[in-house]
Amino acid sequence: MTKAFVIHEYGGPEVLKWQDVEVGDPGPGEVRLRHKAVGLNFIDVYHRTGLYPLPALPAVPGMEGAGVVEAVGEDVTEFRAGDRVAYAHPPGAYSEVRLIPAAKLVALPGALSFEQGAAMMLKGMTARYLLYGCYNALPGDVVLIHAGAGGVGQILVQWAKAKGVTVIATAGSVEKAALVTGLGAEHVINYQSEDFVARVKDITHGRGVHVVYDGVGQATFLKSLDCLRPLGTMVSFGNASGPVEPFNIGLLAAKGSLFLTRPSLMTYTATREGLLAHARDLFEVVARGVVKIAEGRTRPLVEAPQAQQEMEGRRTIGSTILIP
Ligand code: NDP
8 A cells, every 4th residue: 555646537736635545566567666756747737637638537647756666577677676767657656656667667877866867857858859859959050948947948948058059048037037047048038028029039130940849838839930930840849828729720831831740758758769768868968967957846745736736826946856
């Protein structure tokens, strides 16, 4: 028996119920994992509200965790009891102990703490596929990154800088904007008080950017299209402000034959090779020190409902780590 948050119905933070759950022994290909740290992500909110329905209810939400292998099932050769591991999928992280397919785990390098592992797996591998998979940003490119002070945003800004790209980032307060400047973004726009389209046009001398990485969604989507140069790429990867409304795809032609993608980390890491390649590249930029993983704010796992409310209210900065 262990403790976990369980969702029995979709709704507000109150549907997260802290209760006893049975874990049992790992089956073939599975590992029993004791969490040391759990990452808070915006997708946890979508799972709670039902914007992204979970495979079935009741379910334990939470996508990102780091911990120690307690036991392994038949056929598991890559891991054994005592190994330090981390992961970004599948749901079940809001728990003290869980079962998880071994194929979803990666070994956590000894130089990284569990807190860093839980702060970077989902967010950092996302930054990797955005910067290499969706649009391979290269030196000379100008990119626009929304919510640069967020969990994904902070890693994305630093990694884009490490690729030699010119970064324009948005942030929702003066404090957040200062932080993003400190991460190396050349231009930071407080999009609560400034018109980011006008600022981007000004900064790029009317040309626009090569790519927009937009995890904000509804509030920024159409304006983000206006920030792109002809043949630019719109990467719409999230819905922090709500899902993007249906629109006429003719707009993409009218605004300069734009490319649009709506990607998911799950596609880019669906195979074992894909997952390991993303994790390897992430660990490499972190080991070189070009991407720094702040340990973020920690709070007890039992405070996950309050942590989600803070995230929805734009009051979090960077990663929040939940400790079982
Ligand atoms: P963040 O830490 O970035 O939190 C979301 C941020 O979005 C807020 O802090 C806020 O920053 C900004 N924001 C703007 N408008 C709103 C609004 N109306 N309500 C709430 N927040 C708003 O979250 P994550 O790092 O976990 O995720 C960032 C985005 O990336 C999310 O949309 C998430 O779903 C997406 N994502 C997508 C993945 C994929 O594979 N498709 C994988 C991982 C994340 P500010 O105040 O500066 O505006």
